[in-house]
Amino acid sequence: MAKEKIEVMYSEEQVDARILELGTQISEDLKGEPVKLVCILKGASFFACELAKRLTVPVYMDFMYVSSYGNSTESSGNVRITKDLDAPIEGENVLIVEDIIDSGRTLDFLTREFKKRGATKVMICTLLSKPDRREVEVPVDYVGYVIPDRFVVGYGLDYAQKYRNLPFIGAVDFE
Numbered sequence: 816m817a818k819e820k821i822e823v824m825y826s827e828e829q830v831d832a833r834i835l836e837l838g839t840q841i842s843e844d845l846k847g848e849p850v851k852l853v854c855i856l857k858g859a860s861f862f863a864c865e866l867a868k869r870l871t872v873p874v875y876m877d878f879m880y881v882s883s884y885g886n887s888t889e890s891s892g893n894v895r896i897t898k899d900l901d902a903p904i905e906g907e908n909v910l911i912v913e914d915i916i917d918s919g920r921t922l923d924f925l926t927r928e929f930k931k932r933g934a935t936k937v938m939i940c941t942l943l944s945k946p947d948r949r950e951v952e953v954p955v956d957y958v959g960y961v962i963p964d965r966f967v968v969g970y971g972l973d974y975a976q977k978y979r980n981l982p983f984i985g986a987v988d989f990e
């Protein structure tokens with residue numbers, strides 16, 4: 816069976832330093848206002864926890880599990896909520912925390928959904944973004960790293976549920 820080769824793209828130290836920068840920036844922008852972090856499971860869980868620790872404003876956390884369905888040529892919104900938030904978000908500042916933006920479909924759906932639910936502000940923070948793959952434009956407020964169109968794992972991201980626990984972000988070589 817072929818085993819994937821994984822090349823380190825960003826080391827644990829680099830990622831942690833970048834998360835501190837993001838946390839500082841987000842705290843500054845929020846000017847003391849509380850924020851609800853919505854962590855998109857499972858991939859964003861590592862990132863969301865580290866980011867939360869770097870925020871200096873009051874932080875609340877909730878978790879959502881979404882899956883995409885239908886084929887990629889269908890219009891946006893083919894996203895299903897598998898596990899919903901525990902509490903309403905009406906009147907809150909929501910920061911969606913995602914591991915990676917690929918087509919943009921997931922975040923496009925979630926942004927609309929959270930606005931429908933009456934969030935005061937819906938912001939997006941993603942650890943990684945692959946702009947070359949975008950099919951739907953989404954306004955992203957905070958990005959850890961903009962990367963080329965390569966498949967990445969680690970720091971929460973998986974390949975067939977494997978490698979989430981790698982402490983770094985690595986690019987997979989399929990051979």
Ligand code: IMP
Pocket residue numbers: 858883913914915916917918919920921922965966967968972973974
């Ligand atoms: P999209 O932006 O709606 O296409 O979906 C983004 C989701 O696709 C992410 O939350 C990941 O679960 C998954 N994904 C996209 N690219 C990668 C990758 O390079 N590695 C691991 N998961 C990925």
Ligand code: MG
Pocket residue numbers: 855856857858859914915
């Ligand atoms: Mg995901």
